[in-house]
Amino acid sequence: MRSPEMVRGDRQLFRRRRKWVNGPLIVGAGPSGLAVGACLRDHGVPFVILEKSDCIASLWQHRTYDRLKLHLPNQFCQLPKLPFPRDFQEYPSKAQFIAYLEAYARHFKLHPQFNVAVASAKFDDTCGMWRLRCRRTETEVEYFSQWLVVATGENADCVVPEIAGMHEFFSDHLMHVCDYKSGDAFRRKKVLVIGCGNSGMEVCLDLCLHNAFPTMVVRDSVHVLPRETFGRSTFELAVGLMKWLPLNLVDKVMLALSRMILGDTEKLGLKRPCIGPFELKNTQGKTPVLDVGALGKIKSGEIKVVPGIKRFLHGKVELVDGTTLDVDSIILATGYRSNVNSWLQGSDFDTDGFPRTPFPNGWKGSSGLYAVGFTRRGLSGISMDAVKIAEDIARVWREETKHAKAKHMIACYRRRTSRS
Numbered sequence: 001m002r003s004p005e006m007v008r009g010d011r012q013l014f015r016r017r018r019k020w021v022n023g024p025l026i027v028g029a030g031p032s033g034l035a036v037g038a039c040l041r042d043h044g045v046p047f048v049i050l051e052k053s054d055c056i057a058s059l060w061q062h063r064t065y066d067r068l069k070l071h072l073p074n075q076f077c078q079l080p081k082l083p084f085p086r087d088f089q090e091y092p093s094k095a096q097f098i099a100y101l102e103a104y105a106r107h108f109k110l111h112p113q114f115n116v117a118v119a120s121a122k123f124d125d126t127c128g129m130w131r132l133r134c135r136r137t138e139t140e141v142e143y144f145s146q147w148l149v150v151a152t153g154e155n156a157d158c159v160v161p162e163i164a165g166m167h168e169f170f171s172d173h174l175m176h177v178c179d180y181k182s183g184d185a186f187r188r189k190k191v192l193v194i195g196c197g198n199s200g201m202e203v204c205l206d207l208c209l210h211n212a213f214p215t216m217v218v219r220d221s222v223h224v225l226p227r228e229t230f231g232r233s234t235f236e237l238a239v240g241l242m243k244w245l246p247l248n249l250v251d252k253v254m255l256a257l258s259r260m261i262l263g264d265t266e267k268l269g270l271k272r273p274c275i276g277p278f279e280l281k282n283t284q285g286k287t288p289v290l291d292v293g294a295l296g297k298i299k300s301g302e303i304k305v306v307p308g309i310k311r312f313l314h315g316k317v318e319l320v321d322g323t324t325l326d327v328d329s330i331i332l333a334t335g336y337r338s339n340v341n342s343w344l345q346g347s348d349f350d351t352d353g354f355p356r357t358p359f360p361n362g363w364k365g366s367s368g369l370y371a372v373g374f375t376r377r378g379l380s381g382i383s384m385d386a387v388k389i390a391e392d393i394a395r396v397w398r399e400e401t402k403h404a405k406a407k408h409m410i411a412c413y414r415r416r417t418s419r420s
């Protein structure tokens, strides 16, 4: 008599399929995976893209709010080998960016395998290949490949902090910003937005524009810069200055300009970090806020700024300074994290799920492992990684296929000569 477990086990075994991939396996069909695919296509290298969601760029399609626009200008956000259409505004909308990515995938004939979640990946010494266990609805599929490109992103999982009383008192009125679409559902409501990065700021602005009453929690410090300085992108200006000046001087210039344009943000409860904005971004990945209007609403009092949270009570929040506020809903704008450690085995990634080798060399690991999109440099970092990864794989691919082609030609020649 076989136990139910055994029967289930047998069934799983029966359903597990194996696939040997000719060329690299790319995990993730966001901008990173698509960019690597496009560059490999350009080199004539075949590949397979595995994506756990049901579409390309799932972060952009399923986990961002309606008001979102890119906040760096066009030239820093387009992917390799296909520029944005000419009629794109300087800061494309989310809809435009998604349309561009769809067109990108079509143009390079990228056809990711959707609904395939990679559950584990490890390098198998015995066969000298990466072995990936994947779930596809009811089936388990095992993929084998000589190369593995990790393209699952810096924003794969949401950060949900544990704050006393939060789940107990607000479980029905609590969401992460990745599920927020617009302030429509929050009209006239008192909304506590936890976190003051770009998401926290922009959601507060959106809430204001929908007649809600947002309060933003700033537990520590934040750099706010104007999106534009003298009519030019602040980011572009900083990148220009970086060619001539060391980073700490660039930061000093940008902070002086920001103070001139925005005033003293510290007076608004937005203490600045000790490290400058671009150095902080490069060393710790903490993105400065590029202001698109939230600061004006903070100045006018429409967005309130409060310090850290001590605990939640029924319908209320108690802050570290002892004050208590009434709250209807909570939005967690507390950031994201990489998920690489939950599925990739090996030592090339650190405990935060980022490549151990520092920028600009983190794109290449050992045994045919690559990482794209972990430079903390947004979409322009992705493009840089993708070009290098595809060139590296293509070089080996050409060598190997040259040998294979030569072997094939010799075999054909031998067959012909032995017949005559």
Ligand SMILES: Cc1cc2nc3c(=O)[nH]c(=O)nc-3n(C[C@H](O)[C@H](O)[C@H](O)COP(=O)(O)OP(=O)(O)OC[C@H]3O[C@@H](n4cnc5c(N)ncnc54)[C@H](O)[C@@H]3O)c2cc1C
Pocket: 027, 028, 029, 030, 031, 032, 033, 050, 051, 052, 053, 056, 057, 058, 059, 060, 064, 068, 069, 070, 071, 072, 076, 077, 116, 117, 118, 119, 151, 152, 153, 154, 155, 156, 339, 343, 372, 373, 377, 378, 379, 380, 382
């Ligand atoms: C709200 C927001 C706005 C941003 N705006 C800008 C901007 O204006 N300019 C800029 O330069 N950068 C911006 N960024 C940063 C970054 O450039 C983008 O988030 C970009 O989408 C990152 O691309 P990616 O492909 O590396 O990761 P993602 O877009 O997150 O794509 C990763 C894909 O991998 C899939 N995946 C994850 N785990 C698995 C698994 N185990 N198996 C299979 N598939 C898996 C996911 O479903 C996802 O589709 C923004 C980020 C956010 C969150």
Ligand SMILES: NC(=O)C1=CN([C@@H]2O[C@H](COP(=O)(O)OP(=O)(O)OC[C@H]3O[C@@H](n4cnc5c(N)ncnc54)[C@H](OP(=O)(O)O)[C@@H]3O)[C@@H](O)[C@H]2O)C=CC1
Pocket: 068, 069, 070, 071, 072, 161, 177, 194, 195, 196, 197, 198, 199, 200, 202, 217, 218, 219, 220, 221, 222, 286, 287, 308, 309, 333, 334, 335, 336
């Ligand atoms: N228009 C655009 O292009 C946009 C771009 N983005 C990008 O998306 C990425 C993610 O941004 P975002 O979602 O804002 O995440 P971030 O990681 O940038 O910010 C998270 C914020 O949450 C705070 N936080 C975390 N845990 C707690 C806690 N327990 N209590 C109080 N505060 C907490 C952090 O504070 P602390 O610093 O103290 O840890 C920080 O202020 C960034 O690269 C950003 O630039 C996001 C939105 C719009």
Ligand SMILES: O=C(O)C(=O)Cc1c[nH]c2ccccc12
Pocket: 071, 072, 235, 278, 281, 287, 288, 290, 376, 377, 378, 379
């Ligand atoms: O928007 C983001 O998340 C980015 O990572 C884009 C970005 C890369 N480098 C920066 C420096 C300052 C502000 C934004 C970015």
